[in-house]
Amino acid sequence: MDTLKQQPQPEIKALSIWTTVVSLALWLALCIGAAVMLVAMNIRDAEQGLTQYGDTYADHLNKELVSSETVLKGFSALFGAVGNTDPEIVARYVWQVIESNPQIFALEIVQRVPNSELVEFVAGKRRDGFRNFTVKSFSYESDRKWQPLEEKPFYYPIVFMEPMPPGSEDILGLDVDSVSFLRRAMRESLLRQAPVASHPFRLVEGNLAYVVFCPIPESFRRDDPSMLRTTRDELVVNMVIDATKLVEPVQLPVFAGGTVLVHHKDFGTDDPGGQLLALSGEPRGPVETALFPTFVYKKSLATMGEPFVLLVKRQVGWSDLSLGLLALMAMLTILSSVMLVVYLRAHRVGRLLQIENARRLWQLANHDSLTGLPNRMLLMDRMEQLLARMRRQEKRMAVMFLDLDDFKKINDAYGHEVGDRLLKFVAESLRAVVRMDDTVARLSGDEFIILIEGVESLEAPAAVREKIQKTLSQGFLMGDHLLSAQASIGVAMFPEDGDTPEDLIKQADMRMYAEKPARTGHLDPT
Known part of the structure; x- marks a missing residue:
């Protein structure tokens, strides 16, 4: 019916839901x-x-x-110089260095004794006051018990130990060469003529420790014939280091997810046998382990041939994050996201209202406010479009000019309200008669224009006119009365009667007045 098209009005597009979604997604990103x-x-x-x-x-x-x-080298030099001539000086030196170096568990002297001189050597030590002295071996690596001495060319018993707390006298006479990890370190020290550390082991007291061996640098003489030697590799100084006390002064607690490990380089990091120190902080959970990286710090300790390696691991976890700041950012993100959604919704509603207002203004500007039909401006635009299409398609078009008979008399007799209802009735009747593709417009007052496309002959407009007259004659109820209407209709054809909107309307208007009979609207009581 009314398929009128106007020149495009300025486009105002509402924000789509995707615009909101994308904007929110970008902000969240x-x-x-x-x-x-x-x-x-x-x-x-x-x-x-x-x-x-x-x-x-x-x-x-x-x-x-x-x-x-440094203490070990000093002790080695002191013992090489003083030897057994003044044991009080040696003991006083040991106590002084231990007082300032609590990690030193003991300082000892190891002497090489040939198998052929073992009996004489033991007897001499017993004459010196060590009544129960004997050369023996100890199973550090198995059941940790004293073992029978095996036959071999040389023995390396401990002949001096300081400090010597009560109950530790049995350490004197221990054959260092019978303990495999001590033998390796001692022999390497003798070969290199430098301090060498042994593998870690556990003291009788239970603490982890290791021994550092250092050869006495020069020959010396002593009054004791059993210790008189001329070669520098026959006496070895060793120092027992308590690993637990080695790290006591460190005011660095192990952090959560952290591991501090000091191990001998001859062992793997996971081998307990090579661990001198193993400290762990509070373990991380599986989620933290999966989400965050683990960092590793590794450094060789720069002493005694660098046999020990410090390994520090840190598993990053929640406690390493600025959780307060992250929580604040999360709150601000949620708040700002809500504000963004509210703003976008308000903006969308505003745009929809703007579009609706623009549509209403366009409707008011192009349509009759009473009947809702296109007005003169929209009609002329529509006719231009239809005429252009009819020319391209080489088709005909009918322009029907309709004028109500005696409308002024009806208006004067029954009032403007009845006149308005009559105009609405006519508009609705005309819409019902024509096709969907045809156009019905109100030109002015009681004048209407009907555009019929693709007319093949004059019979089509005549049939439409007959339908219009029949529909209008049926009238409408006005209170208890039936009010009917009649109209005069003139028809102009394109292209026979003109090729412009003005010419066609003028021709149809002239024919309408030429055929207009003397008719009046009337009330028929029911």
């Missing part, structure tokens, strides 16, 4: 990106913190080890 950057900074800080922690730990251990090595 930006917020998440900021959170990821913060987490990355926290992880980087954790890595840097591990490096600082490891350096501090390594510096302390190196300091203690260098101090111990």
Whole structure:
């Protein structure tokens, strides 16, 4: 019916739901990106913190080890110079260094004794006051018990130990060469003529420890014939280091997810036999382990041939993150996202209202406010479009000019309200008569225009006119009365009667007035 098209009005598009979704997604991506950057900074800080922690730990251990090595070399030189001539000086020296170096468990002297001189050597030690002295071996690596002495060319018993707390006299006479890990370290020390550390082992007291061997650097003479030697490799000084006390001064608690390990380089990091120190912080959960990286700090301790390696691991976890700041960012993200959604919705509603207002203004500007039919402006635009199409398609078009008979008399007799209802009735009747593709418009007052496309002959407009008259004559109820209407209709044909909207309307208007009979609207009581 009314398929009128107008020149395009300025487009105002409402925000689609996808615009809201994309905007929110971009904002959330930006917020998440900021959170990821913060987490990355926290992880980087954790890595840097591990490096600082490891350096501090390594510096302390190196300091203690260098101090111990210095004490060992000093003890070696002192014993080489003084020997057994003044044991009080040696003992006083040992107590002084242990007081300032609590990690030193004991200082000892190991002497090489040939098998052929073993009996004489033991007898001499017993004459010196060690009544129960004997050369023996100990199974450190198995059942930790004293074992019978095996036959071999040379023995390396401990002949001096300081301090010697009550109950430790049995250590004197222990054949160091019978303990495999001590034998390896001692022989390497004799070969290199330098301090060498043994593998870690557990003291009788239960603490982890290791022994550092250092040859006495020069020959010396003593009054004791059993200890008189001329070769420098027959006496060895050793120092027992208590690993537990080695790290006691470190004021660095192991952080959560952290592991501090000092192990001998001859062993793997997971081999307990080579671990001198193993400390662990609160373990991380499986989620933290899956989400966050693990950083490793590794450094060789720079003493005694660097046999020990410091290994510090740090599993990053929730406690390493700025959870307060992340929670604040999350709250701000949620709040800002809600505000963004509210704003976008308000903007969308505003745009919809703007579109609706524009549509209403367009409707008011192009349609008759009473009947809802296109007005003169929209009609002329529509006719231009139809005429252009009819020319391209070489088809005909009918323009029907309709004018109500005696409308002024009806208006005067029954009032404007009845006149308005009559106009609405006519508009609805005309819409019902024509096809969907045809156009019905109100030109002005009681004048209407009907555009019929693709007319083949004059019979088609005549049939439409007959339908119109019949429909109008049926009238409509006005209170208790039936009010009917009649109309005069003129028809102009394109292209016979003109090829412009003005010419066609003028021709149809003239024919309408030429055929207009003297008719009046009337009331028929029912």
